Amino acid sequence: MVKVLRLIVPAAIVAAGIAWVMTAPKTVxxxxxxxxxxxxxxxxxxxxxxxxxxxxxxxxxxxxxxxxxxxxxxxxxxxxxxxxxxxxxxxxxxxxxxxxxxxxxxxxxxxxxxxxxxxxxxxxxxxxxxxxxxxxxxxxxxxxxxxxxxxxxxxxxxxxxxxxxRSLGGWKFLFLKDDWVMDGNDLGAELTRGRYLVEALGHCAECHTPRNALGGLDRSRWMAGAPDPSGKGTIPALTPDKLSWSATDIAYYLESGFTPEFDSAGGHMAAVVENTSRLPAEDRAAIAAYVKALPVPVAASTGY
Missing domain, CATH: 1.10.760.10 (Cytochrome c-like domain)
Known part of the structure; x- marks a missing residue:
């Protein structure tokens, strides 16, 4: 038993040290x-x-x-x-x-x-x-x-x-990614701008993409819709198998809040539209182009 402890204790100390280093906050x-x-x-x-x-x-x-x-x-x-x-x-x-x-x-x-x-x-x-x-x-x-x-x-x-x-350091190790979901260097100016507005500044996926059990975004179901974190209702999918709006429809919705079905934005999305309505028209067009370029997800949304 003593021999076993002599092996386990140092190993545990080393493991704890590695975990402490891996979970340390990173800065610029x-x-x-x-x-x-x-x-x-x-x-x-x-x-x-x-x-x-x-x-x-x-x-x-x-x-x-x-x-x-x-x-x-x-x-x-x-x-x-x-x-x-x-x-x-x-x-x-x-x-x-x-x-x-x-x-x-x-x-x-x-x-x-x-x-x-x-x-x-x-x-x-x-x-x-x-x-x-x-x-x-x-x-x-x-x-x-x-x-x-x-x-x-x-x-x-x-x-x-x-x-x-401190445990969030481990979470970041798993889920804080610096690569783009819509990959490629030949997207063109409009799609590149749309990707930046959607995946970075607009953080649209934080609501419209389902999460795994640890709360990380499930990139295989990017923008495929998700349960509302409040437990009430769902946040709609933006992928082409679920959203049939044209790019013009999407851009107009982001400007006015009105849908092609003559409905209007409500809830948290109304606040989002309040912001996007103040962006340049070319930015709304870029967001729309990104949404229309989304691939169909490999699996249906199941949520957290």
Missing amino acids: AEDAFASPEGGEVARGETVFRAAGCGTCHAAPGAEGDDKLVLAGGQSFPSPFGAFTAPNISPDPDHGIGEWSLQDLANALLHGVSPEGVHYFPAFPYTSYTHMGDRDIVDLYAYLQTLPASSAPSQPHEVGFPFNIR
């Missing part, structure tokens, strides 16, 4: 965003709209200009618990007013806080990891122009073991 290079050049606020607003920042981080029930006060507080249910959007206004105490550009880059690209702690993937950094450096710089510039809020961020309601932040 220290000089990655050291350029003295400032961002363009106007471009930053476009990134803000495309990424839907205000949709999640405005206070519950906010209307009009109050939607630009990113006080947080909205709750997002999931099979793992309820996640509450934090205050990301420029307030130095309760928001992100003290964040550097590198802090924002680490949050968006790696899901890591300024304190070096993993963020829960309810914050869609699995999509934002594709963001270009210039968009991050411009978004940072725009966020600094928004009103500050002193509302404290509210805690998440996530129980054990899902509340173990």
Whole structure:
């Protein structure tokens, strides 16, 4: 027994050390965003709209200009618990007013806080990891122009073991990918832009793609529809076997909220349309082109 323990204990220590290293938060290079050049606020607003920042981080029930006060507080249910959007206004105490550009880059690209702690993937950094450096710089510039809020961020309601932040390093190892789902370097300008808007900024797959038992996106059923995380209803598929709209129909829906069947966007999608309606027309056309180019998934959606 002693001999067995002499073998097991060192092996366990080595395994624990490897796990600790593998789950460590990763960050951008220290000089990655050291350029003295400032961002363009106007471009930053476009990134803000495309990424839907205000949709999640405005206070519950906010209307009009109050939607630009990113006080947080909205709750997002999931099979793992309820996640509450934090205050990301420029307030130095309760928001992100003290964040550097590198802090924002680490949050968006790696899901890591300024304190070096993993963020829960309810914050869609699995999509934002594709963001270009210039968009991050411009978004940072725009966020600094928004009103500050002193509302404290509210805690998440996530129980054990899902509340173990370090374990998210293992989750990221499995599911935080830096490759595109719609692959290829010969997509053309419009499809390439559409891919960026859908897979990166718009993070459309976070809702429209089913997840596995660990909450990772099932890429084999990309955009194939999924159960609503609230447990009520389903989020529709966008693949060509389920969505028969033309590219013109899709672009018009993203501008007006009206469907070819004379219905209108509701629920969370109404907020998405509020953002896409403010994008350039060519961006809505690019999103539509991407959706029309989606392949039929290999399996039907079964959800979490």
